[in-house]
Amino acid sequence: MTERTLRGQVAVVGVGESEYYRAGHAPDPEFRLLLKAVLAACRDADIDPADIDGFASFADDRNDAVRIATALGVKRLRSTTMQWGGGGGGCAAAVANGAAAIMSGMAQCVLVYRGLAQGQFGRFGQAAPRASISGEMAYQMPYGVLAPPQKFAMKVQRFMHEHGVRREALRAIALASYQHAQANPRAVMHGKPLTAEAYDASRWIVEPFRLFDCCMENDGAGALLLVAAERAKDFPHRPVYLLGAASGGDWRAAASPHNAPHYASANYSGVSGDLYRMARVSPADVGVVQSYENFTGGVAMALSEHGFFHPDEANDFLTPENLVAPSGKLPLNTSGGNLGECYVHGFELVIEAARQVRGESTSQAARHDVALVIGGPMVTPASSLLFGSAATL
Numbered sequence: 441m442t443e444r445t446l447r448g449q450v451a452v453v454g455v456g457e458s459e460y461y462r463a464g465h466a467p468d469p470e471f472r473l474l475l476k477a478v479l480a481a482c483r484d485a486d487i488d489p490a491d492i493d494g495f496a497s498f499a500d501d502r503n504d505a506v507r508i509a510t511a512l513g514v515k516r517l518r519s520t521t522m523q524w525g526g527g528g529g530g531c532a533a534a535v536a537n538g539a540a541a542i543m544s545g546m547a548q549c550v551l552v553y554r555g556l557a558q559g560q561f562g563r564f565g566q567a568a569p570r571a572s573i574s575g576e577m578a579y580q581m582p583y584g585v586l587a588p589p590q591k592f593a594m595k596v597q598r599f600m601h602e603h604g605v606r607r608e609a610l611r612a613i614a615l616a617s618y619q620h621a622q623a624n625p626r627a628v629m630h631g632k633p634l635t636a637e638a639y640d641a642s643r644w645i646v647e648p649f650r651l652f653d654c655c656m657e658n659d660g661a662g663a664l665l666l667v668a669a670e671r672a673k674d675f676p677h678r679p680v681y682l683l684g685a686a687s688g689g690d691w692r693a694a695a696s697p698h699n700a701p702h703y704a705s706a707n708y709s710g711v712s713g714d715l716y717r718m719a720r721v722s723p724a725d726v727g728v729v730q731s732y733e734n735f736t737g738g739v740a741m742a743l744s745e746h747g748f749f750h751p752d753e754a755n756d757f758l759t760p761e762n763l764v765a766p767s768g769k770l771p772l773n774t775s776g777g778n779l780g781e782c783y784v785h786g787f788e789l790v791i792e793a794a795r796q797v798r799g800e801s802t803s804q805a806a807r808h809d810v811a812l813v814i815g816g817p818m819v820t821p822a823s824s825l826l827f828g829s830a831a832t833l
Contacts, residue, residue, distance in 0.1 A: 445684075445718055448833045450539040451672035452680040454485025454665035455791045460628050460782035464559030466659035474503050474555030475511060477661035485665050485675050487549065492665070494519035494547025496538035498530030499785045503555045519547040523687070523823070528732050528778075528786035528816030529707075533823035535790060536685035538666050548667065554787035555661035579697040588734065589654060592818050593646045596737030599704035600648060603751040607648060609758035610736040611639050613772065614652045614779055616763035617733065621776030624802040628658060629780040653736040655778035662787040664794060680797040680827050683810070684719030686711045687823035694820040706741035706817035711824055716747075719826040723747035726826070727807025728771045728796050730789035731814040733778045738817035743770075746814060746824070765803040774803040789813050790825070797827050 458468075458476040466473060482489045489512040495505035496519075505520040521537040523530035531554070538550035573581050585591055599605065618634035621627035634652060642651035672679035692700050693707045702709075716722060723746060731739045740754050748770060749757040757769070765771035775781045775792040782788050793811040795801045801808075809832050815823040 446536065446539050446543060446682055447684055447718055447720065448681050449669050450542050450666050450682045451669050452664050452682070452794045452827065453667050453672055453675040453677065454481040454487060455663070455794050456480025456482070456484050457626070457662040457784075457788065457791060458660050460626060460658055460660040460784075462628060463657040463659055466557055466559055470555050470557035470560050470659075470661070471503055471507070473557060473659065474508070474553060474661040474663070477555070477663040478508070478512065478551060478553060481551070481663040481665050484677065487665060487675075489513065490515050492549050492551045493517060494538060494541045494550035496521045496534045496541070496550055496552045497554055498523035498534040499527050499554065501554055502561065503553070508551075519550065524821070526816060526819040526821045526823075528734065529819035529822040530687070531732065531786035531790055531815045531823065532685055532813050532825035533687035533815070533821065535664070535666070535682065535825055536687065536823065539682050539685070542666060542668050550666040551663060552666060553661065553663040554785050556784050557659040558657050559659050576696040589646045589649055592735050592738060593649055594698065595704055595818050596735065596741070597648055599737065599741050599751070602704055603754060605740060605751070605754045609740055609754050610648065610653055611636060612758045612760045612763055613733065613736040613739050614639055615760045617773045617777045617779040619760070619764055620774045620803040621780030624775050624781060627776040627781040628656060629776060648737060649735050652779070655734050656783045658783045660782045660784045660788075662784050662791050664791060678798045679830060680794045681830065681833060683721065683826040683828040683832060684715050684717075685823065685825040686714035686718065687821045689820035689822060704741070706738055706745050707820055707822045708742055708745035708814070708817065708824065711822055712746045715824045715826060719828070721810055721826065721832070725810050726770070726812045727810055728765070728774060728793070728805035729812045729814065730773055730777065730793045732786040732789060732816045733773065734816055739772070742814045742817040746812065765801070766806045771803070771805040774801050774805060786815055793827050797829050
């Protein structure tokens with residue numbers, strides 16, 4: 441039986457983004473921000489926008505593929521996919537869905553994208569007024585759990601209690617992201633370094649999260665272009681191959697009343713195993729990681745579930761020196777991530793992983809032939825992917 445796999449079959453040949461802004465500060469509406477990112481990716485790949493024939497996104501992106509195709513003058517629209525649910529947990533799955541469309545012959549050139557203008561449409565980190573309560577929130581709002589920090593704090597608090605994880609481990613994640621942002625002129629927090637003292641003095645949001653444990657709220661957009669691997673060398677930049685991708689959730693991971701059997705989990709224990717099997721690599725082969733930080737505690741949980749350390753070893757592993765490029769044991773969020781670069785539902789992490797494999801990051805890791813992207817932790821479905829250079833195939 442022929443193996444069914446995405447490994448080495450599809451490549452990233454172009455990346456682009458709009459300028460990144462604090463929420464509400466973008467001079468353009470969301471759709472225009474997205475078009476700027478798409479055109480930047482097309483210039484990067486030297487592709488005529490009209491030749492794009494597939495579209496993939498996630499997190500209920502408001503920018504309809506048909507509208508984008510019309511604006512770009514696309515000759516023929518052949519494939520559109522949207523990853524369900526999970527918010528930023530779908531950022532890697534959107535790439536996988538686009539790759540699957542190419543592998544199946546349904547498209548030749550797929551645009552994967554995310555646009556977000558919270559100044560135009562409202563903030564994700566703020567509880568919105570509701571006329572009625574249903575679904576998951578029916579189990580939370582009556583008890584005052586209104587916004588994402590409250591919801592995820594309970595899982596992280598449980599994880600820290602069970603494994604003796606200290607606040608210094610969370611602080612290291614924030615410090616690494618901010619340090620990398622200082623080298624990245626695209627980053628919203630470029631020129632605004634964070635010290636351990638400032639982190640410790642910042643206000644509480646909800647225990648165990650202080651201000652700098654929480655992602656920013658931003659306006660911006662990102663895009664990348666996928667083609668079949670056999671076409672990859674026809675484009676200007678070093679090809680970035682998709683080695684593997686996986687998404688989904690563990691058994692009863694989305695139990696609405698917060699009673700999942702494995703509560704203190706980022707929901708990656710099964711996803712990570714599928715990912716490594718497809719990619720034919722192990723955690724030891726990964727040189728750099730872009731891990732979605734809605735909150736720092738989720739990064740600690742997700743890295744553990746991807747096999748980089750046992751949860752009881754988090755305090756020893758999660759130190760600034762281990763997480764900083766170029767020579768840290770596992771350079772993390774090398775563009776600044778959701779904390780320091782921009783919050784585009786994690787899609788900026790996918791772009792940064794591609795730049796790492798190309799060798800074009802502003803904080804280049806010493807080992808960058810294999811780059812891991814971990815989508816939003818503690819949601820369902822969650823997703824991860826691995827990019828690799830030609831040397832890894």
